[in-house]
Structures are given as structure tokens and as C-alpha cells.
Amino acid sequence: MKKFVKVAKKADVTPGKMKLVDAGNEQIVLANVGIAIVAFNNVCPHAECDLAFGALEGEELECDCHGSRFNISTGEVLSGPSLEPLTRYAIRLERDDILVGPA
Numbered sequence: 001m002k003k004f005v006k007v008a009k010k011a012d013v014t015p016g017k018m019k020l021v022d023a024g025n026e027q028i029v030l031a032n033v034g035i036a037i038v039a040f041n042n043v044c045p046h047a048e049c050d051l052a053f054g055a056l057e058g059e060e061l062e063c064d065c066h067g068s069r070f071n072i073s074t075g076e077v078l079s080g081p082s083l084e085p086l087t088r089y090a091i092r093l094e095r096d097d098i099l100v101g102p103a
């Protein structure tokens with residue numbers, strides 16, 4: 001993704017929830033962690049399961065397939081089997097809209 005694109009309304013991403021959106025050829029998960037909205041690629045870096053089906057608790061996301069846990073604010077792996085961090089994207093808020101852009 002080379003430029004910012006509008007993907008959702010702020011009201012679509014309520015605290016503690018995730019929303020799967022399309023941005024060009026990529027599927028991106030938006031998550032509201034209370035103090036911020038974050039964005040990361042839907043593809044788990046371990047074996048490519050959909051992270052949107054994972055369990056979110058605060059800033060921690062557990063992948064539904066093999067249990068890797070990630071900090072969605074930083075992207076870091078908290079526990080494996082994944083060895084690779086999340087692919088994250090920049091967020092821009094404009095009025096009621098959420099835009100995502102290059103990491």
C-alpha cells in the first residue's frame with residue numbers, strides 16, 4: 001500500500017473490537033484498543049490463518065489456529081509458535097473516517 005486509503009468509519013470500530021476491511025489487494029484488521037485504533041495485516045505470520053478470527057484481550061491477540069500471541073500495538077510476538085511480528089500499518093483519522101497507509 002503506497003498511500004492512505006479510507007477503509008471505515010470511526011464508529012465501526014468500537015473499543016475492544018476488531019473489524020476486517022479491504023484496502024486494495026490487502027485484508028487489514030482494525031482494532032480499537034481504547035486509547036487508539038491500530039491496523040495490521042489479517043494474515044498471521046506463522047501459517048497464514050486469518051487473525052480477524054483470533055481472540056482479542058486488551059492489546060493482546062491470540063491467533064485462532066496455533067495460539068501465537070501478539071501485541072497489536074507494537075506488532076511484537078508475545079509467544080509462539082510465530083517467530084515473525086505482525087505487519088502493521090499507519091492510521092490516519094480524518095473527521096469520522098479511518099484511513100490506513102504504509103507501515
Ligand code: FES
Nearest residue numbers: 044046047063066
Ligand atoms: S497461523 Fe497463527 S499461530 Fe499458526
